Amino acid sequence: MKCTRRMAAQFSLPRPARRVGAIALALGISVLPVPSYAICKREALDLPVTIAGTRPTITAKINGMDARFIIDSGAFFSMISAAAAEEFKLRTSEAPHGLRVSGIGGVTVPTVATVRTFTLANVAVPNVEFLVGGSAVGSGSIGVIGQNLLETWDVEYNLAAGMIRLMRDEDCRKAMLAYWVKPNDPVSLIDIARTTPLRRQTTGSAYVNGVKIRVVFDTGAAVSMISKRAAEHAGIKLDGAGVTDAGPVSGIGRSVAKSYIAPVDSFKFADGEEIKHTRLRVADLDLELTDMLIGADFFLSHRIFVANSQNKLYFTYNGGPVFNLTKVSVAQNADPQNAVDPASSASVPVKQPSDDKPAANEPADAAAWARRGTAFAARRDFDRAIADLTRACELEPTNPEYFFERGQIYRQKGDEHSGLADLNRVLELKPDHIPALMSRAEVRINSKNIADGRADLDVVDTVAAKQSEVRFAMAMLYERANLMPSALAQLDLWIASHADDSRMPTALSTRCTARAVLGRDLALALKDCNRAVSASPKGSNPRFLDSRAFVRLRLGDYDKAIEDYDAALKMNPQLSASLYGRGIAEVRKKNIADGEADMAKAQKIEPKIAEQFTALGIVP
Numbered sequence: 001m002k003c004t005r006r007m008a009a010q011f012s013l014p015r016p017a018r019r020v021g022a023i024a025l026a027l028g029i030s031v032l033p034v035p036s037y038a039i040c041k042r043e044a045l046d047l048p049v050t051i052a053g054t055r056p057t058i059t060a061k062i063n064g065m066d067a068r069f070i071i072d073s074g075a076f077f078s079m080i081s082a083a084a085a086e087e088f089k090l091r092t093s094e095a096p097h098g099l100r101v102s103g104i105g106g107v108t109v110p111t112v113a114t115v116r117t118f119t120l121a122n123v124a125v126p127n128v129e130f131l132v133g134g135s136a137v138g139s140g141s142i143g144v145i146g147q148n149l150l151e152t153w154d155v156e157y158n159l160a161a162g163m164i165r166l167m168r169d170e171d172c173r174k175a176m177l178a179y180w181v182k183p184n185d186p187v188s189l190i191d192i193a194r195t196t197p198l199r200r201q202t203t204g205s206a207y208v209n210g211v212k213i214r215v216v217f218d219t220g221a222a223v224s225m226i227s228k229r230a231a232e233h234a235g236i237k238l239d240g241a242g243v244t245d246a247g248p249v250s251g252i253g254r255s256v257a258k259s260y261i262a263p264v265d266s267f268k269f270a271d272g273e274e275i276k277h278t279r280l281r282v283a284d285l286d287l288e289l290t291d292m293l294i295g296a297d298f299f300l301s302h303r304i305f306v307a308n309s310q311n312k313l314y315f316t317y318n319g320g321p322v323f324n325l326t327k328v329s330v331a332q333n334a335d336p337q338n339a340v341d342p343a344s345s346a347s348v349p350v351k352q353p354s355d356d357k358p359a360a361n362e363p364a365d366a367a368a369w370a371r372r373g374t375a376f377a378a379r380r381d382f383d384r385a386i387a388d389l390t391r392a393c394e395l396e397p398t399n400p401e402y403f404f405e406r407g408q409i410y411r412q413k414g415d416e417h418s419g420l421a422d423l424n425r426v427l428e429l430k431p432d433h434i435p436a437l438m439s440r441a442e443v444r445i446n447s448k449n450i451a452d453g454r455a456d457l458d459v460v461d462t463v464a465a466k467q468s469e470v471r472f473a474m475a476m477l478y479e480r481a482n483l484m485p486s487a488l489a490q491l492d493l494w495i496a497s498h499a500d501d502s503r504m505p506t507a508l509s510t511r512c513t514a515r516a517v518l519g520r521d522l523a524l525a526l527k528d529c530n531r532a533v534s535a536s537p538k539g540s541n542p543r544f545l546d547s548r549a550f551v552r553l554r555l556g557d558y559d560k561a562i563e564d565y566d567a568a569l570k571m572n573p574q575l576s577a578s579l580y581g582r583g584i585a586e587v588r589k590k591n592i593a594d595g596e597a598d599m600a601k602a603q604k605i606e607p608k609i610a611e612q613f614t615a616l617g618i619v620p
Helices: 016-027 082-087 228-233 296-300 342-346 366-378 382-395 400-413 416-429 434-446 450-463 470-480 484-497 504-518 522-535 542-555 558-571 576-588 592-605 609-615
Strands: 031-033 041-048 050-052 055-062 065-071 092-094 101-103 106-108 111-120 123-132 143-145 154-158 163-170 188-191 203-208 211-217 225-227 244-250 256-268 274-283 292-294 302-307 312-317
Touching: 041 366, 050 366, 055 296, 082 123, 082 484, 188 203, 203 292, 211 228, 225 228, 228 274, 296 302, 296 366, 366 382, 366 400, 382 400, 400 416, 400 434, 416 434, 434 450, 434 470, 450 470, 450 484, 470 484, 470 504, 484 504, 504 522, 504 542, 522 542, 542 558, 542 576, 558 576, 576 592, 576 609, 592 609
Parallel strands: 065 143, 211 292, 225 274
Antiparallel strands: 031 041, 041 163, 050 055, 055 065, 055 111, 092 111, 101 106, 111 123, 154 163, 154 302, 188 312, 203 211, 203 256, 225 292, 244 256, 256 274, 302 312
C-alpha cells in the first residue's frame, strides 16, 4: 500500500509512532538493552506477534476494545477498513485533498478516523489517526500497522520466533547491527533507499535471471510476487513451459489480478544469496514504483534487520521454503492456508544453514511457545508447530487461544478429528469464541452435519457485529450447506458495509445464485450477477457467468443463457452445471440433439447433476 503521486506534497497526518516511541522509552515499558558487536547505544521495544497464514499479527486496543492488526511494512500509513471503523464506532472525516492510496487491486480514496486511545505493547497513546478504506485485510485483522510507525525505528523481523523488535540506535552508523550473527557466519547485506514522506516503504534491489529489479520488503503481502511486466523483462514467458495458474491475488483495491507460477533460472540479491532453478509467483498487476513484493513468506524463512538509521538491510536464512507457492483463491483474500505445492520446496538458498538445529533459546512462557508454534505452521512444519502449541496448552490449560491455534494446525495437517477436539475444548472455555465457532461449523458442514453446523453459525450471527468481516465467511458456509435464506441475510449485511472490498464480485455472484436457487427476486439477482461479471477481469471467473446464465434460464431468456453458458464453458469445459443448464436451454429451444448431448456429458462429469436441477424445479 502506498500513497500515490497525486497526494498533496504537504500531506502530513500526526505521527503516533513518535509518541509510541517516546512514551515507551520514557516509561521503560518492554524496553531492554540489546548487545552489539560495535560500541553503540541500543534500546528496543518488543512486539510479540502471532503468525496468521504467513503474516505477522498483533493484538492492540481501540478505546479499550481488542483489535487485531497486521504489521505491514509495505503500507505507508496505518489503515483500517470502513466496516471496522463503523464496528468500533469511530467517526471519520475527509482526508487531505488529493490523497489516494494505491496497492494490489487498484486505488482507494480514504477517509481519516481518530482513535481516542490506542494501546500497543501496553502503551496507551492518545488521539491516533488511521486512514479508513479499501478491502478487508484478512487474517482475522481489522487493519494494518504501517510505516508511519515502523520507519521511525530500526526494525528486526524475527517472525520464526514470533517477534518484531523496534530498535533505537545511537552512534551505531558503522556498527554491524545483525547482533545475532556469530563471527564468520554468513549474513546478507543490501542497500535500501532512504525513506521520504511520500515513499516510506523499505525498498532495495534484486536480480531475476540476471536482470536488476526493484523490490519492496512487504510483510503485509502474504506471498511474494513479481509483476508481469518485470517478469517479462527478465525473460519469463507466461505462455512458456512449466507455467501454472496460481489463482487470483487481491489487496487494498477493489479488483483482483490473475497470478501464475513460473520457473526462473535465478533469483538473487547483490551480496550473493541466490536461489537457482526455482519458481516465482507472477501477478498481472501494476506495482507502480516497484517490480516485486518480497512478502511475508520470505520474512518467515529469514531473520531480517531493517537498519533505517544506516539505509541497510541485514538478513540470514533460518530454514524452510523461501517463497510460498500455494495456489490461492479470492475468497482466501490472498492469505493461503492450504498445503504448499511440494515443488515450492525447490526454493532453497545456496548459503543454507541446517534447518534441523534446535533453537538456541527455548521459549520462556506459554505465549512464546504459541507464537513459535504459529510460525512453524506458517512454514508448513506441522509436527513442530503442534509440539509447541501442546506445550503452550500444558502451561496454560484454560487459555482458549492456544487450543484454537493447535486445532487449526491439526486441520491444516489433515487431522480433522484432533482439530475438532481442540475446537470443542475452546468452546467449553469460551462459548462465544467466533473463530472457533466458524471453524467447527466448517468441519460439521463439510462432513454433512448440517444441523450442528447451522447451530454454530447461528450463534455467530447473534454475537458478531452486523458490519463484521466474518459475515462473508458465514454466507459462504450457509450457501455451501444449501441454507440459502440465511446466506442471503449474511450477504445483505456484508455487502452493505464493504463497498470497497475486492471480494464484492464474489459476494454479488453468490447472492445472485442464492436468489436464483430460491426462485425469488430474479430481477435483483440478474442485477447482482451483471455487477459481478462487469467488475471481474475478462475471463477470470466462469462461475460468475454460470450464475448469470442460471438466472436467465429461470427467466426464460434462453438465448442469453446459452451465450453465458458458452462463455463459461470456453473458460472451463468441465463445468457440469453449465453443460446441463445449456442442455436444458437448448432442449427448450427445440434443439433436442444438442441439448441431450450436453446433458449427457454433464452427467458423466457429475452423475447427480440432473437430480440437483430437478430439485430446483428445472427440467428439460
